[in-house]
Amino acid sequence: MITDICWSCIFPIRVAGVTISDDGRVPDESVDSPLCMCEDNQGVPRPGVTTSMWEPARLVEFQRVPGCSSVLNGTRFPFDRMNQGHHGEAVYDGGDGSFMHYHYYTYPVMQMLDMFVKQSCNPDGYVDLDIMYLSELDPTWNNDELAFFTNPEAAAVANPVATLACTADAVAATAGRPIKQMFWCAGTWGNLYPLSGNQNGGKGVLRDSSLLSTRVLAALHRRGLAYGTMGEEAMCRGNIVPTLPKTQYKFTMLHPVPETESDHVIGESTLTWGLSRTIPAIGQDPIYMIWRWNDCCNH
Numbered sequence: 001m002i003t004d005i006c007w008s009c010i011f012p013i014r015v016a017g018v019t020i021s022d023d024g025r026v027p028d029e030s031v032d033s034p035l036c037m038c039e040d041n042q043g044v045p046r047p048g049v050t051t052s053m054w055e056p057a058r059l060v061e062f063q064r065v066p067g068c069s070s071v072l073n074g075t076r077f078p079f080d081r082m083n084q085g086h087h088g089e090a091v092y093d094g095g096d097g098s099f100m101h102y103h104y105y106t107y108p109v110m111q112m113l114d115m116f117v118k119q120s121c122n123p124d125g126y127v128d129l130d131i132m133y134l135s136e137l138d139p140t141w142n143n144d145e146l147a148f149f150t151n152p153e154a155a156a157v158a159n160p161v162a163t164l165a166c167t168a169d170a171v172a173a174t175a176g177r178p179i180k181q182m183f184w185c186a187g188t189w190g191n192l193y194p195l196s197g198n199q200n201g202g203k204g205v206l207r208d209s210s211l212l213s214t215r216v217l218a219a220l221h222r223r224g225l226a227y228g229t230m231g232e233e234a235m236c237r238g239n240i241v242p243t244l245p246k247t248q249y250k251f252t253m254l255h256p257v258p259e260t261e262s263d264h265v266i267g268e269s270t271l272t273w274g275l276s277r278t279i280p281a282i283g284q285d286p287i288y289m290i291w292r293w294n295d296c297c298n299h
Contacts, residue, residue, distance in 0.1 A: 187267015
């Protein structure tokens, strides 16, 4: 909790529109007005001061063994292994497939340590480590056809032109500014759709798991299980955002080799952050910390 977190990644912090530190990136959609107003529980408007910062909020882990949890120190969930998909299933046509299950946890470190963030600026109310989602229980994660029916807009971007356009997002993401409007792209990591755990392998565990972490966020936003915490609409409480707000998030690797000095955005090339982040020969079940930009009306 202390040594493996990139504490400098909290910055920049904005208070009343004034940036306290110039380190890090501020999303273009963030609020820069100094004052705000929210209604209390009785419907009475209360003025406040805008505060904005990056906060560590979630963990996502990818497992080669279904039901096993690295975050919970090797705990095995009592799942039936039927209909859970196949891991690393070979496709004998010159390529191979990649598939991993995931577990999604709340991990509001700032609330757990009682630092910086008031409870009124906690958009979803979580205050401790907790399990939010298990892909072993989600039939769309190992079935591309079922996943398609939860996000039919994938048909609109399933063409070579849309795929080629992702080159621009890859360049922008590696520069730290992913293009929010290109919702079907995950930068250098690949195409966002389908929102399942199946993908063409051969790209390495970091790129494969990074793409899957983006799909996790996109799927949970579509189901209303992940909130928008950035912009005017999120000043008083988290709001439902059905498409992935790419600029709201960034990642740091927590395991096997933690990122403690830097972070990376969705789609950023692994050449800028992934060198020496894996340990050869022992196998990796990577864990990522998910950071989100939080705009809040502090009163």
